[in-house]
C-alpha cells in the first residue's frame with residue numbers, strides 16, 4: 001500500500017501520495033471514476049511542503065469531489081443494476097442474496113454486511129455470465145483461453161495476457177448484457193490477434209457483430225458502474 005496524507009477538514013480527505021523521480025512540481029489529480037485524490041510528489045519535496053500545498057488547494061479538491069456523481073453504498077431502499085436493469089434492494093428471510101420478482105433480496109440479519117454480500121453476489125453472477133460468454137466466443141473462434149479471473153480494476157474492463165489468461169472487472173455484470181458480451185468477445189479475440197489492428201476488430205465482429213454500440217456505452221457509462229461502493 002502506498003503512502004497517504006490527510007487533508008484536515010469536514011470531512012477529512014485522504015490523499016494517495018505518488019513519489020516521482022521525474023516530476024518537477026507537486027501536482028494533484030482527482031479521479032473522475034472513484035474520487036481518489038493523488039498527489040504527485042517530486043523527489044526531495046518535504047511532507048510539510050506537501051501538506052501546505054494541499055491545504056492551499058483544499059477548495060479546488062473539494063469542488064472536484066463535489067462534481068462527481070455521488071458514490072452510492074447499496075442498501076435496502078436503494079437500487080442496484082444487474083445486467084443493466086435497476087433492481088430494488090429489499091430484505092427478506094434466508095441466508096443468501098438472491099433475485100426474486102425483479103428485486104434483490106438480502107438477508108435482514110447483520111445489515112452491516114449488506115454491501116459485502118451484494119458484492120459477493122455480483123461477483124458470482126459476473127463469473128457465471130463471463131464464463132458462458134467466453135466459452136461461446138472461444139468456441140466460435142476455435143481458441144482455448146487459459147484462466148479467467150475477476151478483479152475490481154479502475155482503468156480497464158478486461159485484459160488478455162500472452163499466456164491466454166483473461167481478466168475482467170466483475171462490475172461488468174451491472175452493465176447491459178450486450179456490454180458484458182462485447183468485452184468477453186474483445187478479450188477472446190485477443191487470443192487470435194494480440195493487438196488492436198483492423199484484423200483484430202474484424203475478429204471481434206465475427207462473434208460480436210454490432211460491437212460499436214456496447215463499446216460506446218462502456219466509454220460513456222464507466223462512472224455509473226464505478227460509483228457503487230461496496231466497502232469503505
Ligand SMILES: [Zn+2]
Pocket residue numbers: 186190195196
Ligand atoms: Zn484489447
